[in-house]
Amino acid sequence: MPIYAIPPLISSLLFISLGIFVLKQSRATQASKLAFFLQCLATFWWQFTWFLLFQIPDNPFVHQLIKIGYSGIILIPATFFHFFATLLYGKKYLSIIKLYYLISFVFLTLLHNSLLIINGTYFNHFGHYPKAGILHPLYLTFLITVVIHNIYILYNKQKDQQTNNQDRNQARYLLAGFSIYLIAASDFLVNYGFKFYPIGFIFISIYLCTNTFAIVKHQLMDIRIVIQKSLVYTSLFAIISITYLSIIFICESITQYFLGYQSPFFRFFIAFFLGICLLPFKTHLQGLVNTFFIHGNPCDIAVQNEYLLKEVAQKEKFKAVATLASGVAHEIKNPLTALKTFVEFLPQKKNDPEFMQRFTIIAAKEFDRMENLVKQLLDFSKPSPLNFQRTNISQLLDDVIALNSMRIKENNIKVIKHYPTVTVSIPLDQNQIKQAFINIIQNAIDAMPDGGTLTIGVRVQDSLHPTPYTLTPKIIISITDTGCGIDKEGQKQIFEPFYSQKSQGTGLGLSITYGIIQEHQGKITVNSILNKGTTFEITLPYKKT
Amino acid sequence: MSNKILVCDDEEGIRESLKLILADNHELILTDNGEQCIDALKNNSDIKLVLLDIKMPKVNGLDVLKNIKEIYPDMNVIIVTGYKSVETASEATQLGAAGYIVKPFKSDEILETVKKYVS
Numbered sequence: 001m002p003i004y005a006i007p008p009l010i011s012s013l014l015f016i017s018l019g020i021f022v023l024k025q026s027r028a029t030q031a032s033k034l035a036f037f038l039q040c041l042a043t044f045w046w047q048f049t050w051f052l053l054f055q056i057p058d059n060p061f062v063h064q065l066i067k068i069g070y071s072g073i074i075l076i077p078a079t080f081f082h083f084f085a086t087l088l089y090g091k092k093y094l095s096i097i098k099l100y101y102l103i104s105f106v107f108l109t110l111l112h113n114s115l116l117i118i119n120g121t122y123f124n125h126f127g128h129y130p131k132a133g134i135l136h137p138l139y140l141t142f143l144i145t146v147v148i149h150n151i152y153i154l155y156n157k158q159k160d161q162q163t164n165n166q167d168r169n170q171a172r173y174l175l176a177g178f179s180i181y182l183i184a185a186s187d188f189l190v191n192y193g194f195k196f197y198p199i200g201f202i203f204i205s206i207y208l209c210t211n212t213f214a215i216v217k218h219q220l221m222d223i224r225i226v227i228q229k230s231l232v233y234t235s236l237f238a239i240i241s242i243t244y245l246s247i248i249f250i251c252e253s254i255t256q257y258f259l260g261y262q263s264p265f266f267r268f269f270i271a272f273f274l275g276i277c278l279l280p281f282k283t284h285l286q287g288l289v290n291t292f293f294i295h296g297n298p299c300d301i302a303v304q305n306e307y308l309l310k311e312v313a314q315k316e317k318f319k320a321v322a323t324l325a326s327g328v329a330h331e332i333k334n335p336l337t338a339l340k341t342f343v344e345f346l347p348q349k350k351n352d353p354e355f356m357q358r359f360t361i362i363a364a365k366e367f368d369r370m371e372n373l374v375k376q377l378l379d380f381s382k383p384s385p386l387n388f389q390r391t392n393i394s395q396l397l398d399d400v401i402a403l404n405s406m407r408i409k410e411n412n413i414k415v416i417k418h419y420p421t422v423t424v425s426i427p428l429d430q431n432q433i434k435q436a437f438i439n440i441i442q443n444a445i446d447a448m449p450d451g452g453t454l455t456i457g458v459r460v461q462d463s464l465h466p467t468p469y470t471l472t473p474k475i476i477i478s479i480t481d482t483g484c485g486i487d488k489e490g491q492k493q494i495f496e497p498f499y500s501q502k503s504q505g506t507g508l509g510l511s512i513t514y515g516i517i518q519e520h521q522g523k524i525t526v527n528s529i530l531n532k533g534t535t536f537e538i539t540l541p542y543k544k545t
Numbered sequence: 546m547s548n549k550i551l552v553c554d555d556e557e558g559i560r561e562s563l564k565l566i567l568a569d570n571h572e573l574i575l576t577d578n579g580e581q582c583i584d585a586l587k588n589n590s591d592i593k594l595v596l597l598d599i600k601m602p603k604v605n606g607l608d609v610l611k612n613i614k615e616i617y618p619d620m621n622v623i624i625v626t627g628y629k630s631v632e633t634a635s636e637a638t639q640l641g642a643a644g645y646i647v648k649p650f651k652s653d654e655i656l657e658t659v660k661k662y663v664s
Contacts, residue, residue, distance in 0.1 A: 076625035117556050127622065250614055330600060330627040333627035333648040333649055334556045334558060334627060335647065335651060336648075336649045337558065337559055337562060337627075337648045338556070338558025338559060338561060338562050339558075340562075340649050341561075341562035341565055341652060341657065342561075342562065344651075344652055345652075355565075358561060362557070362558050362561055365557070365558070366558050410604060469589060501602045501603060502602055539602065
């Protein structure tokens, strides 16, 4: 494989893997992830075709290959705008995003059906490279317009006083990152006959690596340090690459002139020499970047970064407390209102036997409810320490069914059990796991007031076919009802405290269950179809001791 | 003139409390979910006011309000809720709610608000 084909191959593979990784792992919104992926796909497309192009200099399909590769380049401005606008502004710029894609498709049509965008190729020492057609400057005008628009929206976001700190920082560092990517535009010079190896891959790779890292690890939060580093390394790369290429060019001309051949030994020697010479510049460059871009030394930046993270953590904490407080308030306000009204009417109606009877019933019920809420809140906030005992899972499930047998009978529910033939025992806190199962099974019974089927399954996912992800055997307990089901929105919130679909539910039961399963290093998931039924699946690690 | 009021709240205690406050001078229809509330409106053309809870299982009170306003744009709906949030209040007003009462309420507060809409 020719040496010039390797960089585009590496950067294309890097891009597509990063795109897929972000799509699968990131905590950002679906729309931003998709936009990020498209941006990666377009760049992958471009770089991968260039790899094929440089690999076989006398490729018979060179013209078709160039058109395919250039399609990726044409889509890059639109995909970038799509990503920035979606990440920072949501749906605000949707119509402009569509317009940019539309213009890109016009260019794509011109590219594939005429010679207006790309007209033939140049043949350089690294292989074929597309030659700009008569309308290529029009595409460059479009690209510059979108780039200016990108910079404009990023600049506005980071200037906007109403934007929160996190978004402002995102915009600020995306802007810095985008500037790195823009250096790759130097590749366009090759389209106009300049004879040098296109080194744009260096800048785009750095841009994408740092952004992906920031998105996945810090939700683009901690991007400050990441970008700062990338600026330093980009400058270093740029200086090394330019110096390296110039020296190689001069040396090879000299050796060619005097000796009549080009020596690879020189290339390695010069690369090594440059590496040694330029490394000390790293600290100076870092200082320069700090002064010009970041306005602070690394210590300041670390402190600011720490502050930023603390601010977000604090916000999350406040949000959790606010949700809890508003849930408790709501749960207490209802019984309190009823009791208050009845007490208000007590002096005037104390001789009304019907009133007194209602009062007794309501008061008892509401007091019970508040007592239950306090008990559950305590369970929720202070789970008692775990007391592990080897427990037979099937036996424990049978106990829970027996505890609820009266209600199962009343609601006319059929119980089906799928237990393994062998006894499955694992160390568990019996009381807590029992509580977790009670909460799920009671919900299942509540979901089937007019009868139905409750299916309880236990299976061991053993390591007969081990993969790197399933080395530890697991026990999977599934509890399925044929009740009213939970809608998609409900399924998302079901384990959140105070979320309830039942009129008398506190909304704490499944939060407690979730906590208990987590304490046992397990996992709980819900799957439900409206009006068909719900399945809760609990996965517990199989431990011998 | 009719003085019929429709109450929609999933909490028995709240329905009983409103009944205690209003039943002496008004005709009340008590419902415990959104579907029943809409059915009651369809079956009783002389309802003058709806007292509606927001946090109810299955169908949220704001959705019920939206539904009522689609079918009966002139119906007076008062939101009775435990959530004292500006967002919910403004959303309810935007959807066409005539008023907003926060739990725990006082009987006078209920009577006064109701008086504005029902004789």
